[in-house]
Amino acid sequence: MSSPSLVAVVGNPNCGKSALFNALTGLRQKVANYPGATVERRTGALMGRDGIELIDLPGTYSLTPRSPDEAVTFEVLSGKHDVEQKPAAILCVVDATNLAQHLRFVLELKALDLPIVVAMNMMDLAARERISIDVSLLSTRLGVPVVETIAVRKKGLTELTDKVISSFNAPTNLNIDYGDTIKLRQKAARKIANEVTLSEGIGHKSTRVLDSFLLHPLLGPVILFSLLFLMFQAVFSWAEAPMGVIDTGIGALQGIFSNLLSDGLLLSFLNDGILAGVGSVVIFLPQIIVLFFCILILESTGYMARAAFLMDRIMASVGLNGRAFIPLLSSFACAIPGIMAARSIANEKDRLTTILIAPLMTCAARLPVYTVIIAAFIPNDTVGGFGLQGLVMFSLYLAGILAALAAAAILKRTVTQGPSDTFILELPKYQVPNPRYVFSGLYERAGLFLKRAGTIILASTIILWALTLYPEPPVGADRPDVAYSFVGIIGGWLEVIFAPIGFNWEISAALVPGMAAREVAIAALGTVYSLSGSEEMIEAGLVSMLHSAWSLPTALSFLTWFIFAPQCLSTLAVTKRETGGWKWPLFMMGYLFALAYGASFIVFQTASALL
Amino acid sequence: MNAISSTAVSLDTLSPGACGTIAALGGTANNDMVDRLREIGFAEGLDVEFLHQSPFGKDPIAVRVGDMTVALRRAEATLIKVNIV
Numbered sequence: 001m002s003s004p005s006l007v008a009v010v011g012n013p014n015c016g017k018s019a020l021f022n023a024l025t026g027l028r029q030k031v032a033n034y035p036g037a038t039v040e041r042r043t044g045a046l047m048g049r050d051g052i053e054l055i056d057l058p059g060t061y062s063l064t065p066r067s068p069d070e071a072v073t074f075e076v077l078s079g080k081h082d083v084e085q086k087p088a089a090i091l092c093v094v095d096a097t098n099l100a101q102h103l104r105f106v107l108e109l110k111a112l113d114l115p116i117v118v119a120m121n122m123m124d125l126a127a128r129e130r131i132s133i134d135v136s137l138l139s140t141r142l143g144v145p146v147v148e149t150i151a152v153r154k155k156g157l158t159e160l161t162d163k164v165i166s167s168f169n170a171p172t173n174l175n176i177d178y179g180d181t182i183k184l185r186q187k188a189a190r191k192i193a194n195e196v197t198l199s200e201g202i203g204h205k206s207t208r209v210l211d212s213f214l215l216h217p218l219l220g221p222v223i224l225f226s227l228l229f230l231m232f233q234a235v236f237s238w239a240e241a242p243m244g245v246i247d248t249g250i251g252a253l254q255g256i257f258s259n260l261l262s263d264g265l266l267l268s269f270l271n272d273g274i275l276a277g278v279g280s281v282v283i284f285l286p287q288i289i290v291l292f293f294c295i296l297i298l299e300s301t302g303y304m305a306r307a308a309f310l311m312d313r314i315m316a317s318v319g320l321n322g323r324a325f326i327p328l329l330s331s332f333a334c335a336i337p338g339i340m341a342a343r344s345i346a347n348e349k350d351r352l353t354t355i356l357i358a359p360l361m362t363c364a365a366r367l368p369v370y371t372v373i374i375a376a377f378i379p380n381d382t383v384g385g386f387g388l389q390g391l392v393m394f395s396l397y398l399a400g401i402l403a404a405l406a407a408a409a410i411l412k413r414t415v416t417q418g419p420s421d422t423f424i425l426e427l428p429k430y431q432v433p434n435p436r437y438v439f440s441g442l443y444e445r446a447g448l449f450l451k452r453a454g455t456i457i458l459a460s461t462i463i464l465w466a467l468t469l470y471p472e473p474p475v476g477a478d479r480p481d482v483a484y485s486f487v488g489i490i491g492g493w494l495e496v497i498f499a500p501i502g503f504n505w506e507i508s509a510a511l512v513p514g515m516a517a518r519e520v521a522i523a524a525l526g527t528v529y530s531l532s533g534s535e536e537m538i539e540a541g542l543v544s545m546l547h548s549a550w551s552l553p554t555a556l557s558f559l560t561w562f563i564f565a566p567q568c569l570s571t572l573a574v575t576k577r578e579t580g581g582w583k584w585p586l587f588m589m590g591y592l593f594a595l596a597y598g599a600s601f602i603v604f605q606t607a608s609a610l611l
Numbered sequence: 612m613n614a615i616s617s618t619a620v621s622l623d624t625l626s627p628g629a630c631g632t633i634a635a636l637g638g639t640a641n642n643d644m645v646d647r648l649r650e651i652g653f654a655e656g657l658d659v660e661f662l663h664q665s666p667f668g669k670d671p672i673a674v675r676v677g678d679m680t681v682a683l684r685r686a687e688a689t690l691i692k693v694n695i696v
């Protein structure tokens with residue numbers, strides 16, 4: 001058995017490598033319109049041909065690695081990677097609308113002495129810009145096959161595959177000397193580009209026009225801020241109706257079970273355990289979808305890089321650079337991809353700082369927490385045309401961002417001290433979001449969310465529910481049964497710690513399973529209150545149960561706690577992997593816990609004194 | 612060698628709307644940064660156009676160079692010498 005031949009997909013950032021990889025393998029690697037979307041290698045079998053494996057790599061401008069993601073590309077290409085074998089050939093993707101720049105990298109790759117096939121991608125954009133290129137001349141000049149492709153429309157794939165396969169036996173040493181400095185390669189690349197370009201093209205007009213608004217000194221920041229604001233309003237308002245439907249559905253199911261089954265363990269398991277627990281999380285699917293939709297749109301239009309440009313100065317004031325804004329914005333979805341995306345940051349100290357503050361960006365798992373508490377305690381009024389609840393939500397997100405900036409400023413002056421990197425970023429052309437990528441991104445995230453609900457959240461809910469059954473209450477007990485169970489006992493111990501910030505034993509107990517995933521805290525509250533509440537209260541749902549069980553200061557303190565929310569095991573695990581040890585994840589947990597406790601304490605004590 | 616004409620100025624001294632051709636890269640000993648600028652697309656003889664500057668403190672700036680748009684800080688833009696047209 002011989003292992004399959006490996007073909008490395010390489011090229012400058014954002015030229016369509018991942019889109020092409022997806023088209024050739026049928027996989028769903030992330031495609032996004034900003035440089036640095038891919039930060040990790042990913043392999044997949046070439047569709048329709050046996051024994052050939054493609055590897056999608058992070059984009060890089062040269063073979064001199066400048067950040068951890070580019071180092072992966074370099075290691076794989078030079079055969080130094082500890083897992084991947086040395087590739088048998090290179091599939092180099094170039095952007096037809098920016099030929100001279102991309103050809104320089106092809107010339108650099110030629111020194112590696114591997115067979116190369118060039119995919120001249122973005123031919124649709126080249127046609128629209130009226131660029132015309134003599135492909136066969138280019139192929140002669142480079143001494144390698146060149147194939148025109150449109151990755152997003154799966155054009156040119158058959159020819160590309162054929163050329164890749166026949167390249168395996170092609171001689172590589174063509175003795176064309178381009179010189180060995182970057183300056184000489186630039187010259188050679190420009191000479192070739194000039195020769196093969198039949199018509200120069202007219203440039204990308206709409207990018208110029210859009211940038212004159214989106215990067216306008218006054219409009220630019222206003223638009224950026226409004227976009228973020230609208231995003232959070234949308235999360236609230238667009239999701240309201242479908243959430244209501246799911247809520248009613250869950251209530252109806254509980255009703256059906258109550259009618260079908262007699263009072264007992266099974267009914268309690270289904271109604272208090274699964275439906276009140278997992279159901280209280282599943283209900284947030286519509287909000288998660290709206291949030292991810294907004295982020296995917298921002299990522300696929302090309303606006304992300306503009307946001308980084310606008311934010312650079314602000315990021316610089318806390319010792320980071322605008323690039324860090326891209327992983328941070330991704331962390332609104334989940335800190336884990338955000339922490340991984342930090343690999344595209346060149347400077348080690350900057351990268352570490354970005355990782356440490358990423359959990360402060362409000363991730364989607366905190367949406368359920370915020371939404372339930374806001375619905376229970378903030379009136380559904382409008383203020384100046386905006387929903388009050390949406391405004392509170394926005395302030396919570398804003399508080400997370402400000403806390404992240406403040407934390408970065410302090411970290412960069414203390415534990416992650418060191419010179420910070422400068423900001424250099426290619427601003428890609430704007431593109432109309434490709435519905436296929438947006439949809440497949442949404443599908444993937446929604447699937448992940450439901451999978452979490454069906455695994456981690458379900459499991460922790462069942463364990464919690466089981467722990468609420470024993471020990472049984474003493475005869476003549478005057479409190480609900482659950483207060484005497486293990487959950488009640490553990491909650492009681494923790495309450496000693498959390499009483500100064502206004503948390504009762506129910507909340508304290510819910511924080512423990514909340515370590516598994518933040519939204520489990522809501523599922524756990526669902527179960528605990530469902531067990532201790534009366535029939536009518538349960539039917540009215542978690543929101544109204546909380547409304548009658550908590551004081552406003554407690555609710556505010558709970559919201560504040562979740563701005564920092566130190567507890568999320570997967571974030572800590574990924575931080576350990578990305579920083580190579582336990583030191584930084586433990587530090588992260590420690591400082592977040594201290595911040596959460598401190599801020600909640602201040603909020604609770606102040607609110608209690610005022611109200 | 613590219614001759615630097617007497618009118619060459621550094622890119623960071625320009626303001627939005629200015630156009631020119633890159634006359635030289637470098638000047639000081641910061642070779643690694645010059646390589647980085649070359650890698651992302653700056654080269655002698657290419658057209659540059661100063662497009663935008665940050666609303667906050669006019670730094671960083673965005674320029675068109677050849678067929679692409681690149682954002683960079685003024686500190687690095689000092690390494691790029693431009694012949695104004």
Ligand SMILES: Nc1nc2c(ncn2[C@@H]2O[C@H](COP(=O)(O)OP(=O)(O)OP(=O)(O)O)[C@@H](O)[C@H]2O)c(=O)[nH]1
Nearest residue numbers: 013014015016017018019032036037038059122151
């Ligand atoms: N119009 C057009 N757009 C394309 C084509 N191929 C890719 N794109 C778009 O270009 C952008 C970048 O595509 P990716 O596949 O993520 O690029 P990449 O080279 O993997 O980028 P990095 O992983 O950041 O290095 C996305 O917005 C794609 O939709 C194409 O042939 N035509």
Ligand SMILES: [Mg+2]
Nearest residue numbers: 017018037038
């Ligand atoms: Mg990619």
